Amino acid sequence: MSGNGADGTAAGKRPNEQLGSWFVRSGWSKGELARQVNRRARQMGAHHISTDTSRVRRWLDGEQPREPIPRILSELFSERFGSVVAIEDLGLRTAHQTPSVSGVDLPWAGPQTVALLSEFSRSDLMLARRGFLGSSLQIAAGPALIEPMQRWLVPTPAADVPAPLAEERRGHRLSPLELDLLESTTAMFRQWDAQCGGGLRRKAVVGQLHEVTDLLQESQRPELAERLFRCAAELAELAGWMSYDVGLQPTAQKYFVLALHAAKEAGDKPLGSYILSSMSRQMIHLGRPDDALELIHLAQYGSRDCATPRTQSMLYALEARAYANMGQPAKCRRAVRMAEDTFADAGLDGEPDPDWIRFFSEAELNGENSHSYRDLAYVAGRSPTYASLAEPVMERAVELFAKDTERQRSYALNLVGMATVHLLKREPEQSVVLAEQALGIARKVRSERLNNRLRKTVDTAARDFGHVAEVVQLTDRLTALLPETAEAV
Template structure:
């Protein structure tokens, strides 16, 4: 798939996922940053995705047994796919995306084969597409975490098509926010903000409080990066207000990650970014808010969210550095490096590299010189 545009028919979606998963399983493991140069962006990405906003699932008839050599698929098989998806999400949180990405893509290929070769009812077909879409979001996320940006975007887009075929706007909004985070990671901040807006518009009638709060928190972060500090504070306040309406029992499984810790961390990073763009008392106030929120996030993080804790400590370090607190920056960086040593995540490596660059004005300080040397060694060893 060389373009983000695909025909909006179920057969095309099945063929595209089958082709993609076959090729991805054979893809050599690589973290070449040149991948980032090949992602679609701006109108090339967003214009085709606008079709998703107005698309409706293709008409699907029940697939009779005589045309399905591989047997009958029902609710149990769909639940099995969802259980596998949960398992891979947990592995990603604990260890990073690189270790399991091929396995999850292989599972995605097997699940897609059910759509192509089994018999099922129309409602089961929708559920299968939805389950494949959610599994695809994990495959794309793992690829993103491994630094395979073109592969990640291809997986996200095919998963988005599967979500459309399944009529699952909630999963579709989730995939769009994953794509927004990828665009932000690659410094395409306007695209990231547009993808959040697209998710908010598309899922507006099916959006859960957790999804709405998460999208608002991302909006706060992206506005802060773009220097829209008033808009950032408005969105952060909206995210916090909506979060109070969440009932975890009513939330879809893919939103389980967005808890009080994740909200605090996302908004805390938004305040950290805003502090960098502020001066005087405004900088001090925003830095203090950032530290408070990041501390709250860390106090709530489950032990298995290792990568998230590494990001939290990096947020701490960058906030300390913003206000010239050298000892705090060094201590938090040491903790982040320890956590980084136990996972495989190119995203964390990229954030460490950013901290390395941000610390350059303080290089005359021996503690900072040592910190930058430690970052350089850790990142070089991980990406060798």
């Protein structure tokens, strides 16, 4: 019975109308859903799960499956519809979770932040199989996410910030030179992520984060403890970004939240705004542009007096993405102009940019703005006007990324973006050429986010232009060369 993830109760069941509604709208057959559940369970190490069509029928008839089946179903339907479909939305029960493992409303205090970072990174290292740790988590959205994050701006009483953090513990006192090496290692990890995707070095980043939390539990001089908190914040954000890149959405959000807490302890508001921007990108990806906009406005408000022009430009660009996905073209275009104008000031004041924002180049600016116009085109019912606005900006992004050998994932993502623009303009042959280029890069990097965008674009091409020979050939090549077997590490 446990092998099928069922709770074994049979009497008194009523049909699960909520699950049935999502199932019907998905267009899946019972067999297809069963196969997807089994595949996801294998990816997360739950090899005891063996679901079939009769088991899916029982769920629809009201049987309550055991964990991790509800989490798997939530993830599958969320991915299918491009927005968060919670376990409760499916009419399923969720297991009780302790506050230290679930949720995002955490204490804003140094010792608790260190303890939670240590606990979460250790659990991730011990259960480092795709989705296994994420199966004990759930994505927060709406007020449950926004309200706790607003406390980022609330001043912490001085008495709540011990200096040093743990005076009673004796251990390794870090030297400035050792801390320099830790910070340079973080920058190296960030470069590896840009080159190779989040799937290649995620465990290494989590391991480094866990080591930093150990150091934070020792007695350190206040100025070094502050730098250590900044290092922990950067590593946690990067661990979250890599988790997001390989499809571990609840895990990614947990790391982002912990990173924001660490940034607050470091007193680094620009870094906090950057972490909030990563959370905003995730919300756009999950079909929650209203939440994304709230997070971006919180980032802008919190860092308006201290962020460099490059950081402010990035925040405006993401504000435009959120407005685009909300179907507000005037506000979107205004934010695009602000992003462009502010970027023109980058570096002019002589103030050096932190390493974490140096990725935001002219290529990234054009990529973000072109995707805003592309998203507007989709929201406006495949508007050719917005597709035409996106095309030259996307072409410039692709041109610039083609020259940057260290940002292959971004290059491929913008190739896919350009392919979608050509589909909007009903030019499938041109779209196939770009998708083929992206496929070549996707086979070399470890990014499930890139793979999924490529699959979705090719699926759209096959649906709209299935009669075109080039589209048929690309569909076959994608199936053969990019099977859905990627696992996070």
